[in-house]
Amino acid sequence: MADSLFPTRRDWLRLSAVGTVGVSHSGWLGALAADTAKQPRRHKSIILLWLNGGPATIDLWDLKPGHENGGPFKEIDTAVAGIKISEHLPKLAKGMKDIAIVRSMATKEGDHARARLVGQTGYTPQGAIQFPALGSLVAHEFDDATADLPGFVSVGGGRGGSALGGGFLGPRFSPLIVSGGRTRFPQGDDEGNGSDLRVPDLGRAAGVSTAAQAKRLELLAGLEKGFNPGPGAPVADTLRASVEQAVRMMRPEAAAAFDLDDEKDATRDAYGRTTFGQGCLLARRLVERGVSFVEISLDGWDTHQGNFERVKSLSNTLDTGFAALLADLKERGLLNDTLVVCHGEFGRTPKINGQAGRDHWPASWAAVLAGGGIKGGQVVGKTSKDGVQVEGDPTRTPDLIATVVKAVGIDPMKQNMSNVSRPIRIADPAAKPIKELL
Template identity: 35%
Template sequence: MNKKNTIWCGSQEHSVGRRQFMGSVMAGMGAAAGASLFTHPLGASAIAQKGKSVVVIFLAGGISQFESWDPKSDFDTGGPFKAIPTTVPGIHVSELLPYTAKQMHHMALVRSINSGLDDHGLAVNLVRSGRTTRSATEYPELGAVVAKGLERDGFPLPGHIHTMPSGIGGRSNNASYLGPQYSSVAIGAQEGGVVNSKLPDGMTVTVDSRRHNWRRFANDRHRRVKQSAEMDAYTQSYEKAIQLMERRDVFDVSREPQSVQDGYGKSDFAKQLLLARRLVEQEIPFVEIKHEGWDFHHNNFEFHTHYVGDFDRPFAHFIADLAERGLLERTLVVVMTEFGRTPKINPGYGRDHYPDAWSIAMAGCGIHHGAVYGKTDDKGIKIVDGQVDHRHLFHTYLRAVGIDSSAEFEIAGRSFPIADPAVGPIKELLT
């Protein structure tokens, strides 16, 4: 076999060490403390949403809507895969999704997205921020907005987590004006949990506790003489890091019974879904799992056979598991991508980028289950009903978990609309 080939779009794996991770967390927590001096809480409506979570599964590169959520069997644009029925009468998906089809009664589809941009990077900015922007940093991403919108006092874990197959990474720069405390932290789904988060060999809990008590004593003494927001932030970040280390088992998927691990499967994606379920159990506001490599300009049908196959069974198991545990009642799951793929099949039997008419899927809380919003024509070329874009979707995701997307964040004396005020959610999908 040839050596493992990298996938088309570059991976954003952040395989760095504990020092960087802890440093990032601390920096974030420091900023969090600092920012908290200037931000006002969202109010009672946000408090009422405690415990809700959003899980985004980002199929990076652009999954084909034809080979997933909007099949067009028997048309020349449709490719060789047939449409199959689901648990919801009248809703069909690609035959490549036999397991997901059995969970459609927990799900909703949007088949009428026209987002306008066919460049990967720019399109990703759109769908992640819910804004029409060419900048990756002008607006906070969905994860940061959710982390802030569902923020809870004293919550010991990061509110915005991106999973990885393994390793650990620092914070990303994806929270914009909300501040780095809402940026994503990357955590691997490997056995043992967060890597290098155990106490060093020879360091007992008692000794470690003594160290921290000494630090606290010194801090308190100093604070009596001089107090500043920066120092408070520094102190908080230490305490947050300690809390994270104390909760390290949360991130250890090997603590699940073997039968549960087997149920999800052994793939990298499956392990990350299992980690996501554990994080949802802990009421972490936002978790994202990236499944990369969907940019099939060549050999689209063969590659979708394998990639959708890799997605289908673990994803369906994840939805069923959330439902069985009652977690789906307070969790919104979004299967996101940056655009669809062309109706036209190119000479390499691939499909190219197509932002004009594509689909996403959702499951869980706040949405009508078994619903389909929007419609494309017979060949999947044009939207014929219910055209929406990334901005409407952004509002819809937030509303589904109870965040008032028409509200504003007040930060440092300035007002920032939570979502694009020019549009609203897809009301027909919301409960």
């Protein structure tokens, strides 16, 4: 009994709550590694391509050729007769059959921070209520405590989005941030190359060998036996569960999800060697492994000056990554189970300002959806000839969010208890899913 401090096989089975077979000889870490079989997919996933700063959707998805607001970009035909998009999105034009464009987005917030909050939670800030990000809501719905990977992963963190987390759902549903090692996404032509995408603290600390790490985890598992407050101690239980999940993620097999070197060069090239493109590739690897919600941020859309040059360059990055993602998902039979959503916090002024720029414009803009079983190859809603207003019924952020969650099988009217002890629905009660898409 002298060695009782060290965990037995039964101990780590109990601790890790992973029912598995085949215990390797290298302790806790190694033992957990036996459970490497990919989990079957039990739910759909969402990939959000977040165009940070507010994209000029009038230069992407809803051009106004011939009007003075239109700017220099030309429209091109797409794979769907009658639908035209920007000439700088040629790859997406080819994939239009899977894509739906919502041209009737109309929202109220014109300030970046507030609009981002509304865009990502579906709610206008109210008092002390901490609204969770959509990703947290989805991760919460599809929660699987035994999964190797967390339910919500955010690529390109630190762009202010990292502050948006689980809200009243708690940190367990906050995004796992895959950072690019920078505080902000690079602007303009320096779009990174994706080589620095990593999960903070996933690897061992410097100077700690694999063997030492395994031993440390064994010591930890043994010491855990010395503290047992008994039933009804949720803080202790969830803390243990979090450590165990982190340990599972540290296993080489799970951590490999984040290793893009695993992919063929041709695949990596197809996505574009930008941080955004490689982030899209990472998103595919993650949804393949059952992650419910992946958010990839592409910054630089706040084009108050030199709009057309910047949008042209960003369009190329977006077109390459987005189109490759759709093609890859399709090829792997994942597109029907993976909804890809692409938008930012608002659109930009149809009127071009004195510095060839466009300013903030929430009143009329476009969002794009693809896959996930939604009806592609169509345009929903329209804007006026000058692009200044939505003609017909406007689509609000809650409508978009209700559509997105409904597409993956979540009831938008489901309630969660909030931090102010008031139940809050996943989407605002007034939300109406866009029926044309479902």
